[in-house]
Structures are given as structure tokens and as C-alpha cells.
Amino acid sequence: MNRDDEHIEEAPAGVPTPALWKQLESTYGPDLKIFKARFDTLVNPRTQQSMVRTVLETADWVNIVAVTKDGRYVLVRQYRFGPGRVTTEIPGGVIDPGEGHEEAARRELREETGYTSNKWTLLGWVEPNPAFHDNLCYHWLAEECEQTEQVELDPGEDIGVVALDEEALRREVREGRLRHSLALSGLSRVVDLWSRE
Amino acid sequence: MNRDDEHIEEAPAGVPTPALWKQLESTYGPDLKIFKARFDTLVNPRTQQSMVRTVLETADWVNIVAVTKDGRYVLVRQYRFGPGRVTTEIPGGVIDPGEGHEEAARRELREETGYTSNKWTLLGWVEPNPAFHDNLCYHWLAEECEQTEQVELDPGEDIGVVALDEEALRREVREGRLRHSLALSGLSRVVDLWSRE
Numbered sequence: 001m002n003r004d005d006e007h008i009e010e011a012p013a014g015v016p017t018p019a020l021w022k023q024l025e026s027t028y029g030p031d032l033k034i035f036k037a038r039f040d041t042l043v044n045p046r047t048q049q050s051m052v053r054t055v056l057e058t059a060d061w062v063n064i065v066a067v068t069k070d071g072r073y074v075l076v077r078q079y080r081f082g083p084g085r086v087t088t089e090i091p092g093g094v095i096d097p098g099e100g101h102e103e104a105a106r107r108e109l110r111e112e113t114g115y116t117s118n119k120w121t122l123l124g125w126v127e128p129n130p131a132f133h134d135n136l137c138y139h140w141l142a143e144e145c146e147q148t149e150q151v152e153l154d155p156g157e158d159i160g161v162v163a164l165d166e167e168a169l170r171r172e173v174r175e176g177r178l179r180h181s182l183a184l185s186g187l188s189r190v191v192d193l194w195s196r197e
Numbered sequence: 198m199n200r201d202d203e204h205i206e207e208a209p210a211g212v213p214t215p216a217l218w219k220q221l222e223s224t225y226g227p228d229l230k231i232f233k234a235r236f237d238t239l240v241n242p243r244t245q246q247s248m249v250r251t252v253l254e255t256a257d258w259v260n261i262v263a264v265t266k267d268g269r270y271v272l273v274r275q276y277r278f279g280p281g282r283v284t285t286e287i288p289g290g291v292i293d294p295g296e297g298h299e300e301a302a303r304r305e306l307r308e309e310t311g312y313t314s315n316k317w318t319l320l321g322w323v324e325p326n327p328a329f330h331d332n333l334c335y336h337w338l339a340e341e342c343e344q345t346e347q348v349e350l351d352p353g354e355d356i357g358v359v360a361l362d363e364e365a366l367r368r369e370v371r372e373g374r375l376r377h378s379l380a381l382s383g384l385s386r387v388v389d390l391w392s393r394e
Contacts, residue, residue, distance in 0.1 A: 005280070005282075005373065005376070007373075008282075008372065008373040008374055008376075009372045009373070009374070011274070011285070011369075011374060012365075012368070014359065015274065015285070015357075015359050015361070015365075015369075015374075016274050016357025016358070016359055017274055017283050017357065018274060018275055018276055018283055018355045018356065018357050019276070019355070020276055020281070020282075020283070021276050021278075021355075023281075029227060029229065030226060030227050030234075032226065032234055032251050033236075033249070033250075033251045034251050034328075034329060035251075037227075037229055037234075039230075040278060042278070044352065044353065044354075044355055045355055046350070046354075046355035047352060047355075049352055051352065051353055052230070053230075053278040053353070054229050054230045054231050054232075054278075055278055055279055056279075077208070077212065077213050077214055077215060078215055079215055079216070079217055079218050080324075080327035080328060081218075081237060081239070081250040081251075081252055081327075081328065081329060082252055082253075082324070082326065082327040082328060082329050082330045082331045082332075083202070083324065083327050083331055084217070084220075084331075085202075085205075085217075085327075086214050086215055086217070087324070087327050088208070088212070125376075126376050126377070126378040126381060127277075127279070127280060127284070127376045127377055127378065128325075128326065128378050129279065129325065129326075129377065129378065129379065130277035130278075130279040130280050130282075130284050130376075130377055131231075131277060131278065131279060132231060132278060132279050133279045134279045134280055134281075135279075137378065153243070155241065155244060155246055155248065156241065156248055156250070157241075157243075158215045158216070158218075158241055158242055158243035158244075159215065160212075160213025160214065160215050161213070162211065162212050162213055164212070168209075168212075171209070172208075172212075175205065175206045176202060176204075176205040176206070177205055177206070177208060177212075179202070179205075179322075179323050179324045179327075180323070180324050180326065180327055181323040181324065181325050181326065181334065181378050181379055181382045182326065182378055184323060184382060184385075185378045185381060185382060185385075188381075188382075188385045188390070188391060189391045192389070193385070194385060194386045
């Protein structure tokens with residue numbers, strides 16, 4: 001599934017690398033709409049015991065640190081189904097089948113916020129949670145953004161858009177409204193969110 | 198489910214807050230071992246359409262930025278079932294039923310690495326992914342750690358432990374071996390992982 005993580009270098013001497021687990025079997029569970037559950041039977045190389053582990057096959061994601069010409073950060077406020085509350089996040093979403101991650105970043109920014117940019121930089125990518133997801137989340141930076149388009153929300157979305165300066169962005173983080181790990185992950189590549197002495 | 202996120206302040210004037218979604222129905226899906234899948238039928242207040250959304254009811258998690266007396270970071274290397282590869286991460290795990298998050302942090306650090314500390318500081322918490330998880334991940338800092346105990350691995354674990362100085366830690370990040378968003382989230386509260394000019 002992961003396409004951009006193929007060239008990870010081997011660990012240097014002194015950094016232990018446990019053995020890979022041998023997979024004995026793999027069966028699919030029910031359709032979860034946003035994932036496909038898979039149950040893998042694997043052998044722990046340390047104990048030789050076999051056990052079943054859940055993997056959620058998940059499409060890659062993208063999110064966008066979008067900065068306007070006057071240095072404000074484009075944020076979205078939406079109701080989230082997990083906690084049942086409204087959160088502040090950066091724009092983002094699921095990469096469509098066959099779509100590149102830059103293309104998805106441009107599309108999600110435009111659809112969710114109406115902002116567009118001609119200055120795009122890949123910040124990097126993370127594994128959202130390798131304990132059970134098999135996907136990546138790409139972080140893109142869009143600079144000199146302008147609100148040139150109409151917002152086009154999916155039927156499953158109801159999004160408020162706001163562009164905040166860095167101090168107001170930090171307040172969203174400090175006061176706990178911006179608390180999505182992947183939004184913080186993207187932002188932390190651009191803004192020093194946590195004061196360190 | 199979320200216990201430590203009850204006191205989030207309302208957004209200030211100028212920051213839009215979309216309406217909450219009304220829940221019509223909620224049914225449970227199959228046991229996924231590490232989650233309970235729930236299918237909520239909700240009404241989008243923007244369109245008045247109802248739709249089904251997946252929530253994974255998930256126990257809270259904890260991870261630990263553990264620093265030794267000589268300033269090295271305690272890291273774990275383990276095979277991860279999502280990508281089917283070995284990753285570098287910080288110690289962490291699932292909070293047991295009835296367990297406090299500090300207690301869980303102390304236990305996970307001890308069990309996974311044998312390190313203990315008398316100097317614990319809560320760094321904060323994040324929502325791993327509010328799109329479908331209902332849980333929090335707490336980040337703890339353990340300073341002046343010493344390896345005083347034997348490692349006690351679960352049957353489902355095979356972990357290599359290493360303590361790296363800050364430059365070698367940055368190399369794990371830079372070369373893509375340390376790429377778990379929640380590990381990066383904890384570390385970014387303590388270490389400036391991303392060079393910004």
C-alpha cells in the first residue's frame with residue numbers, strides 16, 4: 001500500500017532491528033465504510049507463537065498547511081464523529097483512487113476552503129498509526145493562498161473556514177480546540193507550536 | 198469517553214463553530230479486537246440529510262518521551278502490523294481499564310524498556326484522529342531515566358530497545374525510520390525535530 005516509504009535506510013549499527021513476523025493467514029472482516037478490516041495470523045519470532053492481529057486497510061491521506069499572502073493560516077472547523085464535538089484542524093482528506101497526493105492536496109484545499117495557491121511544497125509524510133493502519137499521511141505547504149473559488153462541500157461535510165494569524169493559531173492549540181495529531185504534525189513542520197527553553 | 202478534554206474553551210469571536218450533528222441511531226458492528234466499531238446515523242445540519250458514519254470506540258493511549266541521565270532518548274524498535282515493517286518509536290501503549298494515564302505511562306516504559314524514572318511531567322494530549330476515533334493519546338515526559346528493571350514483553354510484542362543521543366534521534370526521523378505520527382507528536386513537545394529558519 002505504501003508507495004513513498006520504500007527507500008527507508010537500514011538502521012545504523014547499534015540500533016536493534018527485530019525480525020519480521022511471518023504471516024500464516026489473512027482473512028477479511030466486514031466493510032467498515034472508511035476502512036477494510038483484515039485479520040492477519042502472524043508468528044511472533046521471539047516466542048514462535050501465532051496470533052491474530054487487526055489491520056485496517058486505509059487509503060492514504062493528505063493535509064495542508066495553507067498560509068495566505070498576509071501570513072494567516074487557513075483552518076477548518078467541523079463536527080467530528082469520533083468525539084462528537086467540533087474541532088479546529090487544517091484542511092485535508094482522503095486521496096482518491098488514482099489521484100496523486102499533490103493533486104489531492106490542491107483539491108482538498110480548494111473544496112474545503114475555496115483557497116488556492118501557486119506555491120506548493122511537500123513537507124513530508126508520516127504513518128498515522130502503524131500499529132493497525134497501512135497508510136501514509138502526506139503534509140503539504142501551500143503559500144501565498146488566496147480565496148479564489150467557491151467552497152464545494154461533500155454531503156458529509158459542514159465546515160467553517162477561518163484564516164488566523166500565528167498568535168491566534170497558537171491559541172487554538174493552547175486552548176485545545178486544535179488537537180488532531182495529524183493537523184499538529186503538519187503544522188509542527190512550519191510553526192514552532194511548543195515553546196521550548 | 199474523553200475525560201480530559203471537557204474544559205476546552207469556546208472559540209473566540211470570528212472563529213466559526215458549525216452546529217452539532219444530531220444522532221438518530223447507533224448500532225454496533227463486529228468485534229475488531231483492538232476497537233469496537235459503531236455505526237452512527239447522523240443528520241448533517243447543513244443539508245438535513247441523514248447518513249451513517251463509522252466510529253471506532255478506542256481505549257485511551259499513552260506514550261512516553263524518556264530521557265536518560267546522560268541526555269539520551271529511549272526508543273523502541275518493533276515490527277508493526279499495519280505496514281508490515283519495523284519502525285522506530287517512543288515507548289507507549291493502551292491504558293488498561295481503570296488505570297490512570299500516568300500509571301500507564303510508568304508501566305509501559307518499564308515493561309517495554311526496563312527503564313524507570315522519578316521525574317514525570319505531563320506534556321499534554323492529542324486526539325489521534327477525531328474523524329473516527331473517540332480516544333485521546335497522552336504524552337508524558339520521563340527524565341533522568343535509568344534501566345533498573347527487566348523488560349516484560351506481552352506475547353504480542355518483540356521489541357528492541359536503544360537509547361540515542363539527540364543527533365541520532367534526529368537521524369531516525371530524517372531517514373524515515375521514526376515516522377509514527379503519535380511518536381513524533383510526543384517528541385515534538387520536547388525536541389525541535391524540524392529545522393525552521
